[in-house]
Amino acid sequence: MTAVALESERLERTTLAVPGAHCAGCMSKIERGLSAVPGVAEARVNLSARMVSVSHEEGLDRRKLVHALADLGFEAQTRVNGSARPDSAARQLLAPLAVAGFAAMNVMLLSVSVWSGAEGSTRDLFHWLSALIGVPAIAYAGQPFFRSALGALRKGHTNMDVPISLGVLIASGLSLYETAVHGRHAWFDGALMLLTFLLAGRALDAMMRDRARTGVDALISQAPQGATVVSEDGTLAWQATDALRPGMILRVVAGERLAADGEVVSGASQFDQSLLTGESRPVAAQVGDGVLAGTLNLTGPVDVRVSHTGYDTTLAEIVRLMEASTQSRSRYVRLADRASRLYAPAVHTLAALSVGGWLIGGASVYQALVIGVAVLIITCPCALGLAVPVAQVVSSGALMRAGIMVKDGSALERIALVDRALFDKTGTLTMSRPQPDPAVLSAIDPVAVSVALALASHSGHPLSRALAASLSADGHRAAELDAVEERAGEGIFARWLGLEVALRRPEAASGIAVSLFVEGKPTWLIPYAYHLRPDYAEALAELRTLGIEASILSGDSVPAVAEVARATGLSAQAMTSPADKQALIGRLQAAGRRVLMVGDGLNDGPALAAADASMAPGSASDVGLQSADLVFTQDSLLAIPRAVRAARATTRVVKQNFALAIGYNVLAVPLAMAGFVTPLVAALAMSTSSLIVIANSLRLARIAR
Amino acid sequence: MTSLLFLIPVALGLGLLGLAGFFWALRSGQFEDPDGAASRILIDDETD
Numbered sequence: 001m002t003a004v005a006l007e008s009e010r011l012e013r014t015t016l017a018v019p020g021a022h023c024a025g026c027m028s029k030i031e032r033g034l035s036a037v038p039g040v041a042e043a044r045v046n047l048s049a050r051m052v053s054v055s056h057e058e059g060l061d062r063r064k065l066v067h068a069l070a071d072l073g074f075e076a077q078t079r080v081n082g083s084a085r086p087d088s089a090a091r092q093l094l095a096p097l098a099v100a101g102f103a104a105m106n107v108m109l110l111s112v113s114v115w116s117g118a119e120g121s122t123r124d125l126f127h128w129l130s131a132l133i134g135v136p137a138i139a140y141a142g143q144p145f146f147r148s149a150l151g152a153l154r155k156g157h158t159n160m161d162v163p164i165s166l167g168v169l170i171a172s173g174l175s176l177y178e179t180a181v182h183g184r185h186a187w188f189d190g191a192l193m194l195l196t197f198l199l200a201g202r203a204l205d206a207m208m209r210d211r212a213r214t215g216v217d218a219l220i221s222q223a224p225q226g227a228t229v230v231s232e233d234g235t236l237a238w239q240a241t242d243a244l245r246p247g248m249i250l251r252v253v254a255g256e257r258l259a260a261d262g263e264v265v266s267g268a269s270q271f272d273q274s275l276l277t278g279e280s281r282p283v284a285a286q287v288g289d290g291v292l293a294g295t296l297n298l299t300g301p302v303d304v305r306v307s308h309t310g311y312d313t314t315l316a317e318i319v320r321l322m323e324a325s326t327q328s329r330s331r332y333v334r335l336a337d338r339a340s341r342l343y344a345p346a347v348h349t350l351a352a353l354s355v356g357g358w359l360i361g362g363a364s365v366y367q368a369l370v371i372g373v374a375v376l377i378i379t380c381p382c383a384l385g386l387a388v389p390v391a392q393v394v395s396s397g398a399l400m401r402a403g404i405m406v407k408d409g410s411a412l413e414r415i416a417l418v419d420r421a422l423f424d425k426t427g428t429l430t431m432s433r434p435q436p437d438p439a440v441l442s443a444i445d446p447v448a449v450s451v452a453l454a455l456a457s458h459s460g461h462p463l464s465r466a467l468a469a470s471l472s473a474d475g476h477r478a479a480e481l482d483a484v485e486e487r488a489g490e491g492i493f494a495r496w497l498g499l500e501v502a503l504r505r506p507e508a509a510s511g512i513a514v515s516l517f518v519e520g521k522p523t524w525l526i527p528y529a530y531h532l533r534p535d536y537a538e539a540l541a542e543l544r545t546l547g548i549e550a551s552i553l554s555g556d557s558v559p560a561v562a563e564v565a566r567a568t569g570l571s572a573q574a575m576t577s578p579a580d581k582q583a584l585i586g587r588l589q590a591a592g593r594r595v596l597m598v599g600d601g602l603n604d605g606p607a608l609a610a611a612d613a614s615m616a617p618g619s620a621s622d623v624g625l626q627s628a629d630l631v632f633t634q635d636s637l638l639a640i641p642r643a644v645r646a647a648r649a650t651t652r653v654v655k656q657n658f659a660l661a662i663g664y665n666v667l668a669v670p671l672a673m674a675g676f677v678t679p680l681v682a683a684l685a686m687s688t689s690s691l692i693v694i695a696n697s698l699r700l701a702r703i704a705r
Numbered sequence: 706m707t708s709l710l711f712l713i714p715v716a717l718g719l720g721l722l723g724l725a726g727f728f729w730a731l732r733s734g735q736f737e738d739p740d741g742a743a744s745r746i747l748i749d750d751e752t753d
Contacts, residue, residue: 024747047741094731102724106717122709129713 011041011055014062016076018052018069021045026074033072037064052076063238089206096141097199103137104192108683111189115680127179127186134188138172141195144202160340160385163347167380168194174373185370190377190682197690198385205389205409208396212405227252227259230303241309250304252297260293260309267302271295282512294602298462299505300490318578318623321606332612334410335651336388339658343384351375354673371675377682378672379665383689387657390697395650398703403634404643411629413654415613416647417594421543421640422585422607424599425554425564425572426530431635432600432619434512434528436467441474444516444524452516452526454478455492455503463514463528464492464503532567535636540568542641546648548596553581555603581607598640600624615640646703653700657693664689 021030027045030052034043039057046053054065069076110126118126142165149161168191175186226240230249241259244250249265252258258271270282273295282298285291291304293313355372359365388409396406406412423429441449453476456468481494481501491504491514499519506515512528543550552572554561561574576584581597585607588595597604597611600620608614608627616628617635625631632639668685671677677685730736 024744027741027744028748045741046738047744048738091731091736094736095728098724098727098731102720106720109716125709129717133717 010058012058012060014054014056014065016052016054016062016065016069017050018045018074018076019050020074021047021050021052029072030069030074034065034068037068040065090203090210093144093199093203093206096144097196097203099137100141100192100195100199103133103141104189104196107134107189107192111186111679111683114186123184124179124182127175127183130186130188131176131179134192135172135176138168138188138191138195141192141199142168145195145198158340158344159337160344163340163344163376164194164198164380164385166348167191167376170373171377174370185679187373187377187679187682190679190686193683193686194377194380194382197382197686201386201389204393208389208393208406209408211400212396212407227256244306244309246306246309248306250306251301252304253301254297254299257296258291258293258304260304260306261313262291262304262306262308264289264291265303265305267300269300269302270298272298296462318602318605321578321582332410332414334388335413335654335658336384339384347376347379350379350669350673357673358675367675371673374675374677374682375669375672378668378677378685380686382686383661383664383693384658386690386693387661387697388654390694391650391653391657391700394697395646395653395700395703398701399630399643399646402639402642403632404639404646405631405633407629407631411613412647412650414594415596415615415629415644416651418596418613418644419548420588420593421548421550421596421598422553422581422611423550423570424597424601424604424607425552425556425561427600427619428533428598428604428617429536429552429564429568429637430530430532432617433462433466433530435531436470436514437527437529438470440524440526441471444526445521446476447479448516448518448521448524449476450479451481451496451501451518452503454481454496455484455494455501455516458484458494459486459492459503463512466528467503467514467526532564533635533637535638536568539637539639539641540570542638543644546641546644548644553584553607555581555601578603578606582610585610596640596644599628615643646700649703650700653697657696660692660696661689664692 018030021027027047030045031043034040034052034054037056039060041055041057043052043054045051052069056065066076107130110130114123114126145161145164145168148159149165152159152162171187171191175188175191178184178186226238227244227250228236229239229244230236230251236251244260250258250260250262252269254269264285264287266287268284268286270284271291272282273292283295285302290307291302293308293316351372354375355368358368358371363371392406392409392412396409396412399406426432444452449471453468453471456464456471457478458481459465479496481496484492484494486492491502493500493502493504495501496518500517501519502517503514504517506513506525514526514528516524516526540550550570552561552565552568552570553576554564554572554574555576555578556574558574561572565572573584581604585595585597589612594613595611597607597614598616599608599614600616602621602623604616605621605623605627608616608624613630614628615630615632616624618625618631618633620628620631630643632643664685668677671681735742
């Protein structure tokens with residue numbers, strides 16, 4: 001053991017995101033495959049986070065690991081800094097929850113013997129034992145609430161944690177006093193049970209957010225962006241984006257995204273600017289033309305002289321616009337906080353009134369205080385604390401099973417209120433990649449199709465990938481090819497049974513297309529188009545019945561938008577810049593509308609951030625995924641009405657839960673004020689109302705169907 | 706009464722033991738990857 005430790009060279013740790021890992025087989029395949037890479041000491045997959053942590057010799061090229069994973073059939077991205085991932089919020093609550101649960105159970109056991117008639121020294125002993133367990137447990141497990149209450153009070157307002165903390169602290173103080181004077185009633189059980197229920201609610205809430213976050217994280221590429229730099233002596237080196245300087249020459253091959261703004265100095269190609277402008281038609285660029293960071297080089301390799309980097313690029317401009325536009329979100333006050341604004345003052349007034357009333361009525365100070373505490377404990381928002389998180393956890397769990405990830409609970413509350421929906425076109429109403437025309441594919445002779453599939457499967461070009469995917473889905477088999485060669489900017493060339501075959505860029509075509517060439521046969525032209533997402537008509541009809549008016553807001557050209565507008569029957573606005581989209585949302589909000597933005601591109605980022613609620617498809621750009629509240633991973637547009645319906649049902653159940661919790665208080669408070677509430681009654685009332693609220697929330701489990 | 710003096714510490718001690726066990730599990734990272742732990746049992750290790 002020590003010998004190994006002594007002679008082992010210094011090891012480095014790299015974390016890679018592997019979104020495709022989902023089963024035991026994947027785990028062992030990845031771990032074994034990576035361990036076989038020279039220089040790798042150990043690889044361990046974390047299936048919950050969809051990441052693999054690799055310890056390897058210092059200086060091992062990380063891209064080698066990515067390639068090894070690609071050979072195993074897993075797409076992977078290195079994380080810029082694996083350790084910087086914030087700890088999950090749920091894990092911090094697990095320890096207090098365990099302590100509160102343990103203490104509550106033991107104290108409850110002791111309390112049951114007191115309630116069933118333990119007297120004299122036995123009761124004193126049990127009370128002292130309860131105090132011994134309860135006081136440290138309350139001091140430890142209550143901290144999340146005390147901290148939050150203190151923070152709110154310092155800022156001069158109140159939240160749900162203020163009445164909770166007050167109730168728990170006063171109850172424990174009074175119980176200690178009761179124990180010391182050999183009194184009949186101690187409230188440790190009630191205080192601990194309250195903490196357990198509330199911590200369970202918080203932990204559930206945090207778990208929901210963790211789960212959605214890891215889901216979205218796995219979709220976001222964390223790859224350190226960069227480019228291949230051509231130095232003066234002609235050597236090529238890969239450099240990270242922040243190391244790029246104006247004046248450097250970048251070599252950008254087909255299928256790569258530009259890392260900086262610049263000017264083409266050699267070569268010619270077509271660029272897909274849809275990420276920036278929403279415009280789907282490729283833009284041609286030749287020597288002397290300017291090209292923008294974030295655009296995708298589609299056809300040929302080009303050399304680009306960098307003009308702007310980092311914060312000066314058009315890309316960074318959009319990101320800045322987005323950061324400045326999250327106000328409507330922060331102005332939104334969550335339901336629970338709105339409830340507690342009314343609730344806390346009412347409870348505290350009631351408690352003060354009952355103390356005052358009993359004093360005037362001639363009770364001793366001690367008696368009056370006991371009754372005041374009983375009022376505080378019985379009104380402690382136990383069910384109220386569960387009312388919101390349990391309902392939201394249940395419905396977001398149901399939505400997640402239906403392929404919709406909810407990033408946080410307030411998103412569900414906000415999306416329930418929308419009455420206006422704006423759709424981006426490319427990638428949102430339509431699929432995110434152009435698809436080959438199925439009518440043409442079915443017309444091609446089946447032998448040629450198998451050649452096309454074989455050719456397409458040898459290329460990483462987006463058009464080839466789309467072709468390969470749609471042909472494999474139709475059940476075609478690939479033909480056997482020899483001497484496959486991909487010539488950048490031209491296409492893929494190979495020999496098949498001695499014949500020249502190729503899948504290449506057509507000489508002249510309007511729109512996106514590839515041509516399939518088989519020696520001795522006529523050349524086939526396969527046109528591509530952005531198809532509308534499945535179920536768009538039903539989805540839009542459902543939105544109308546939900547009372548949501550929809551329209552299209554696109555950065556694309558007028559004819560392209562008009563075509564989709566005709567097909568969907570929506571009104572549309574074309575050629576809008578990111579700032580235009582944001583301004584339109586501002587105008588709608590000023591007119592009192594609640595806006596839902598559905599978009600995917602970087603150009604939608606500012607609009608997604610400015611809208612009252614936002615959704616993005618799983619194929620969206622990183623910016624889209626990060627700024628959207630909800631992410632739907634399936635192709636169907638039905639996810640949108642489904643999410644709205646589920647959110648509205650959730651808000652309805654939350655309101656019912658509030659009504660149930662307050663109804664219970666209306667029954668219990670008069671009892672407490674009259675002095676009839678003992679610790680036994682409090683414990684029964686508290687657990688019954690919590691159970692009712694949980695049972696009511698569980699009805700949401702089937703909401704997303 | 707003497708049985709109480711004996712039984713209560715035993716009950717509390719066992720409870721504390723469970724709590725300590727939970728804390729140990731939490732510290733040693735057993736809650737880091739619940740999905741992975743569930744799947745790892747299915748991997749056949751024919752080597753080592």
